[in-house]
Amino acid sequence: MRRRVRLTASLLAAVVAVPGVVVAGFVTAAPAAAAPIVQLTAPPMGWNSWNRFGCDINESLIRGVADAIVANNLDDLGYRYVNIDDCWMASTRDGQGRLQPHPTRFASGIRALADYVHARGLKLGIYSSAGTATCQGLPASLDHETIDAQTFADWQIDYLKYDNCNNQGRPAADRYRAMGDALRATGRPIVYSICNWGQQNPWLFGSDVGGSLWRTTGDISDNWNSVLSLLDQQAGLEPFARQGAYNDPDMLEVGNGGMTTTEYTAHFSLWSLLASPLLLGNDLRSVSSTTLGIIRNAEVIAVNQDWGGSQGRRIRDFGNTEVWTKPMSDGSAAVVLFNRGGSAATVTTSAAELGLGGSSSYTLRNLWTGATSSTSGTISASVAAHGAVMFRVGRAGTALPPPAAGTHQAGAMTWLASSNGWGPVERNVSNGEQAAGDGRPLTVNGTVYASGIGGHADSAVHIWLGRACSRFTAQVGVDDEVTTTGSVRFQVYGDGRLLGYSDVKTSSAGPSTLSVTTTGYATLELRVTDGRNGISYDHADWGDAVVTC
Known part of the structure; x- marks a missing residue:
């Protein structure tokens, strides 16, 4: 009942309650969070100075990057934000307590720089920290939120990256709410990027304090192991993203030289699928044609910018190879076949596993080669080491007839596909150990279910x-056959779109009702993910699971 666990102990704190409308401890639909300050319709795209330049920044660089975005037609693809990171400010505030730009590196002032960027149809972002000093020891905004927010508004800033250094141990939600309230009070639409490195679970409070995005991890580095680490930390966070409020696994390293073209292509593919902000971090003034070929792929960018009801998520983990997918608003699905290993490997999934089962044929478009093909359901490719193959999959042909009218036990219905972390998924009995049919009666905290x-x-x-x-509708919980560390989350999808999900359930908790409306959906997916602490002992029961047709 054990297997390899990639997540570190620092993520155990993520086993927490879910915000939203709760019935019997369970969210019965994807929750409507408080409104961010800016109502984005898609993840923000643009550029940030930190990954390539660190503190070696000045106004000439920022102007040059703005010019390069336009010259390379990146603005036409959606790259609009030019964001200045740490080290733009002077070492002291002025006599009125306001932040000041560095006197030589930003001698013309931030407002003049904003005017320059705006004149090119772009937007300017800036940086501060929810602490007494920035990460580089310069003046920051803790307890100066009102005056700093107004200063940013007066400078015509469009985006604030708000870091977490020197935070004095004060609760993150309180510190980030103070700046969110101050930004909102200025009346200027400033995108609020919460950058507290995933600490204290920003996906739970980010929208409530005005954020449009929140960092889920520490900083990215320009190497393959960093990309893998940040990617692994996204698994299980998919329920908390919604249109206009996004999980942020940090900025892009594409083109900075520490990885291969194959690795950068995989990095860009996965971040696009995750509905992550696409913030370039390279030197756009001298960008190569190879890098432009990655960051200007309009079809991959379209996957990032489209909201079809869920961010991208991992649906299969074979060890060194994985399958990630995201529903699209037109009913198709994007899929990344990913190979994290050191040698080429064949990665295979099916249309059914993407939430598109039930059709006689499907169209496939390779988003990196442009090749099109068709399949009866199998989706497979040889994937290079450290590489990714990305498809967009659509329905074609004829559909299966619907179930008969009435109430059906899910354990007795025809399954289009199934997968399981340990042995096969069982019908009407618990997971057991390994062989099919070796389970016991479904039992959650003493309550026994005859079907499920x-x-x-x-x-x-x-x-x-x-x-x-x-x-x-189902009664869900961890089966009594495990009495130690089991912790799971139940999720329900219709055609790949998130319909409802549970809080993390543990071995000691009783059963609870999870009920969702399925009207208009062709397929139903019943998924169990771990509580972000590994899958050991994660035996999960859908007791008395019924579908009404």
């Missing part, structure tokens, strides 16, 4: 609804 589904994180069952079913 027994799984083990990470687990998924895909069921055909044919757009003819109105509701799914």
Whole structure:
């Protein structure tokens, strides 16, 4: 009942309650969070100075990058924000207590720089920290939120990256709320980027304090191991993203020289699928044609900018190879076949696992080569070491007939596909150990269910609804056959779109009801993920799971 666990102990704190409308401890639909200060329709795109230049910045660099964005037609693709990171400010505030730009490196002032950037149809971002000093020891904004927010507004700033250094141990939500309130009070639409490195679970409070995005990790570095580490930390955070409020696994390193073209292509593919902000971190004034070929891929960018009801998520983990997918608003799905290993490997999934089962054929478009093909359902490719193959998959052909009218036990219905973290998913019994049918009666905290589904994180069952079913309901929890560290989250998807999810359930918790409306959806996905602390003992029961058609 154990397997390799990639996440570190520092992520155990993520096993916490989910905000939103809760019934019997469970969210019955994706929650509506408080409004961010700026109502973005898609993840922000642009450039940030830190990854390539650190503190070696000045107004000439910022002007040059703005000019390069336009010259390379990156603005036409959506790259609009030119963001200055740490070290733009003088070492002291002025006599009125206001932040000042560095007197020689930004001698013309930030407002003049904003005017220059705005004249090119772009937007200017700036940096501060929710602490007594920035990460480089310069004046920051803790307890200066009102005056600093107004200063940024007076300078016509469009984006604030708000860091976490020197925070005095004060609660993150309080510190970030103070700046969010101050930004909102200025009346200027400033995108609020919460950069507290995933500490104290910003995905739980980010929207409530005005954020449009929140960092889920520490800083990225320009190497493959860093990309893998940050990617692993995204698994399980997909329920907390929504249109206009995004998980942020940090900025892009594409073109900075520390990785291969293959690795940069995988990095860009995955960050796009994750609905991550796409903030370039290279020197755009001398960018290579190879780098431009990656960052100007309009079809991959379209995946990032489209909201189809869920951010990208990992649906299969085979060890060195993985499958990640994201639903698109037109009913198709994007998929990344990913190879984190050191030699080429074939990666295979199916349309059913993407939430598109039930059709007789499918169209495939390779978003990096432009090649198109068709399949009866299998999606497979040889993927280079440290590489990714990215497809967009659409339905074609004819569909299966819908289930008959009435109430159906999910454990007795036809499954389009299933997968499980330990042995097979079981019908009407618990997960057991390994062999099919070796489970026991489904039992959660003493309550026994005669029917349902027994799984083990990470687990998924895909069921055909044919757009003819109105509701799914189950009693969910960790099975009594494990009495130690089991912790899981139940999620329900329709055609790949998140419909509802649970709080993290542990071995000691009783069963709770998870019920979602399924009207209009062709497929149902019942997924169990771990509580972000590894999948050991994660035996998960969908007790009395029924579909009403």
